[in-house]
Amino acid sequence: MQVSSDQVWAWLSALPDPEIPVISLVELGVIRGVAWEDDTCVVTVTPTYSGCPATSMIERDIEAELKTKGIEKVELRRQLAPAWTTDWMTDEARAKLEAYGIAPPEPAGGPKRCPRCGSEKLEKISQFGSTPCKAQWRCIDCLEPFEYFKCI
Amino acid sequence: MAGKLDNPSLFEFLLRMGDNTLILGHRVSEWCGHAPVLEEDIALANTALDLIGQTQMWLGLAGEVEGKGRSADDLAFLRDAWDFRNALMLELPNGDFGQTLMRQFLFDAWQVVMLGRLMQSTDARVAAIAAKASKEAAYHVERSGHTVVGLGDGTEESHRRMQEALDYLYPYVGELFVSDAIDTAVAEAGIAPKLETLREEYDALVGRVLSAATLSIPGGSYVHQGGRDGRMHTEHLGHLLSSMQWLQRAYPGCEW
Ligand SMILES: [Zn+2]
Numbered sequence: 001m002q003v004s005s006d007q008v009w010a011w012l013s014a015l016p017d018p019e020i021p022v023i024s025l026v027e028l029g030v031i032r033g034v035a036w037e038d039d040t041c042v043v044t045v046t047p048t049y050s051g052c053p054a055t056s057m058i059e060r061d062i063e064a065e066l067k068t069k070g071i072e073k074v075e076l077r078r079q080l081a082p083a084w085t086t087d088w089m090t091d092e093a094r095a096k097l098e099a100y101g102i103a104p105p106e107p108a109g110g111p112k113r114c115p116r117c118g119s120e121k122l123e124k125i126s127q128f129g130s131t132p133c134k135a136q137w138r139c140i141d142c143l144e145p146f147e148y149f150k151c152i
Numbered sequence: 153m154a155g156k157l158d159n160p161s162l163f164e165f166l167l168r169m170g171d172n173t174l175i176l177g178h179r180v181s182e183w184c185g186h187a188p189v190l191e192e193d194i195a196l197a198n199t200a201l202d203l204i205g206q207t208q209m210w211l212g213l214a215g216e217v218e219g220k221g222r223s224a225d226d227l228a229f230l231r232d233a234w235d236f237r238n239a240l241m242l243e244l245p246n247g248d249f250g251q252t253l254m255r256q257f258l259f260d261a262w263q264v265v266m267l268g269r270l271m272q273s274t275d276a277r278v279a280a281i282a283a284k285a286s287k288e289a290a291y292h293v294e295r296s297g298h299t300v301v302g303l304g305d306g307t308e309e310s311h312r313r314m315q316e317a318l319d320y321l322y323p324y325v326g327e328l329f330v331s332d333a334i335d336t337a338v339a340e341a342g343i344a345p346k347l348e349t350l351r352e353e354y355d356a357l358v359g360r361v362l363s364a365a366t367l368s369i370p371g372g373s374y375v376h377q378g379g380r381d382g383r384m385h386t387e388h389l390g391h392l393l394s395s396m397q398w399l400q401r402a403y404p405g406c407e408w
Contacts, residue, residue, distance in 0.1 A: 050284055051205025080209070081280035083287060126191035127295045128198040136191065152287045 003071070005034045008041060011069055018057045019131050022100040025058060029088030032079055040073040041066060046084045049132035086151050097149060103137065105151035114139035115146050157341035162275075163218045164237065165338045167227070168380050170210030171238035174228055175389070176259060177203030178396050179246055188249055195295060199256070202288040209281045229400035233389045240379035241324035243389045250310065251317035253299045258321060260293035261357045262328050265350045274342035297361045304365025311366065318362070319370045326375030329354070334381075 012034070013026045025031055033044035043062055047055040059076045066074045086105035094104035103111030113120050119141035126136040134147045181200040187193035211224035236243075242259065246252045267289055270282035303310040331339065331347045339346040362369060378384030399406060 047205075047284075049202060049205060050209055050288065051201035051203070053201070080284050081276070083280075083284040126195055127291070128191070128195040130194070132198050132201055136194075150291070152291070 002036060002039065003069075005036065008034045008043075008066065008071075011065060012043070012062065015061055015065055018054050018061065019133075020097070020100070020102065022096045023089075023093045025062070027090050027093035027096075029090075030058060030084065031062075037075075040075050041071050042075045042077055044077045044079045046079050048084050052132050054131070084152075086149065101146060102134070103146060103148040105149045107151060109151060111137055111146075111148040114142060114144070116144050117142040157337060157343060159217050159219065161334050161337045162343065163214055164334045165344060166210050166214035166217060166278075167237040168334075170207050170214055170224075170227070171236050172242055172259070173203040173210065174207040175236070175238040175392065176242040176255075177201075177207060178392060179242065179244075180252070180256070182246060183249075183252065192249070196252075199292055199295075202292065206281070206285045206288070209284065213277055213281065225400075229397045233385055233393055234382055236379070236385065236389060236393075237382055238379050238389075239324070239327045240376050240386055241321060241327070243379065243386055243392055244321075244324070245388055247317065247320075248313060250303050250313045251320070253296055253303070254314060254317040255321055257293065257296035257300045257361065258325055258358065260289055260296050261354055261361075262325075262350070263289040264293050265353045265357070266345070269345040269350065273344060278343055293357075300361055300367075301365045304362070304367045314365065315367050318367050322370050323372065323374050324376045327377045327380060330375070330377060330380075332381055 009026065012031055013024050015025045017023050017025055017028050020028075028048070030045055030048060031043065032046050033042075035042050035044075043066070045055070045059060045062070055078075063074045063076060089105065097104045098115045101115050103113070103115050106112050110124065111122060114122060117139060119139050121140040123138050123140060124135065125138050125145060128134075129136045129147050133150055135150050136145060137148045138145045177200045180196055180203065183193065183196040184200070185193065187196055207228065208224045211227045215222040215224060215227055241255060244255070246255075264286065267282045267286035271279050271286060273279040273282065300314065304314040305311070306314075329347045329351050335344070335347055338344045359369070379386075379389075
C-alpha cells in the first residue's frame with residue numbers, strides 16, 4: 001500500500017515523544033523528512049542530543065506505527081546536519097510544555113517564568129536534569145522546583 | 153588547500169576523536185551513583201551520555217571509512233589496549249570530584265576549540281559531527297569551568313585540592329597539541345586543523361578560567377605522550393577496558 005507523504009506525516013503527528021508525552025515527535029522537530037523510494041517509506045530522523053537514549057526508542061515507535069498502518073517497508077535514516085535546534089519546536093509545543101510544568105527553551109539561556117505561578121524570580125539548581133534535554137530550576141516565590149527545556 | 157587523503161589516515165584520525173570521548177565518557181560514568189550531591193550525579197551521568205553519543209558518531213564513521221564492516225560497537229568493545237588512540241589524560245583514574253572536574257574542564261576547553269575548527273572541515277561528514285558535538289561541548293565547558301572556579305576560589309581545602317589536580321593533570325595537556333604524520337596528513341587535506349594552531353585560543357580560554365579560580369598553571373615543559381599514536385598507554389587503560397568490555401568478551405555478540 002502506498003499512501004501520500006501527507007498521510008504519513010499526519011500519522012506521525014499523533015506519535016508522542018517517549019520522554020515528554022505531551023508533545024509529538026513532529027512538534028519536537030526530530031522528524032526531518034518523509035519520502036517514498038520505490039515501495040519503501042523513508043523517514044529521516046535527527047537526534048536531539050547525540051547520546052540521547054530516546055533516539056532509538058523514537059525510531060522503533062515510528063517503525064511500529066507505520067507498520068500498524070499497513071506500510072510494509074519502512075526505512076529509518078539518521079541525519080546529523082543541520083544539527084537539531086530548539087528553534088524547530090513549534091509555538092504550540094512550547095505552550096504544551098509549559099502547561100505540563102516544563103519551562104520552554106528561551107534564547108536567553110534560562111526560563112522566562114515559573115511554569116506553575118508565573119513568577120520571574122527564579123534560580124538555577126543544576127545545568128542538567130532527568131533527561132539530556134533538561135536543566136533544573138527553582139521558583140523563588142512558590143519555591144517549587146521545575147524543569148527547563150535547554151535551548152540549543 | 154585541500155589535498156587527497158588515504159582512508160587509513162582518516163580512519164586513524166577518527167579513532168583519535170572517538171577514543172577520546174569513549175574513554176572519558178566511561179571514566180565519567182564511573183561516578184554514577186557516587187557523586188557528592190544528587191544534582192552533580194545527574195550532571196556527570198548526562199555528560200558521560202553526551203560523550204558516548206559523540207563516540208557513536210566518530211567511531212561509526214571510522215568503521216565506515218575503514219570499510220571492513222566494523223561497527224562503532226565493534227571498535228569500542230573488541231579492540232585491545234594497544235589499538236586505542238585516546239590522549240593519556242583521559243584514561244587516568246578519576247581521583248576526587250575536583251580532579252574529575254579539572255580534567256573535564258581541560259578537555260572540554262580543547263573540544264570547544266577543536267570542534268569549532270572541525271565545523272569547517274572539507275569532509276562534510278566530519279563537519280556534521282562537529283556541529284552536533286560542539287553544541288554539547290559548549291554546554292559542558294560552561295559547567296566544568298564554573299565548577300573549577302567555584303572550587304578553586306572556594307575553601308582552603310578545595311583550593312588546595314584543585315591546585316594539586318591541576319599540577320597533576322597539566323603535563324598531560326600538551327599531548328592534545330602535538331601533531332604527528334597522521335595529524336599532518338589530515339590537516340593538509342583540510343579535514344582538521346593543525347593541532348599546534350589550537351594552542352593560542354586554548355591557552356586564552358583556560359588561562360581566563362584558572363585565573364578566576366585563583367589557580368596557577370604549573371611550570372615545567374615535560375609532556376606525557378603516547379596515547380594518541382598508541383605507542384604507550386598508561387597501566388590504567390587495561391583496567392578500564394577490562395571493566396568496560398567484559399560483557400562482550402564473556403558473551404561475544406550479546407545484545408539487549
Ligand atoms: Zn512559582
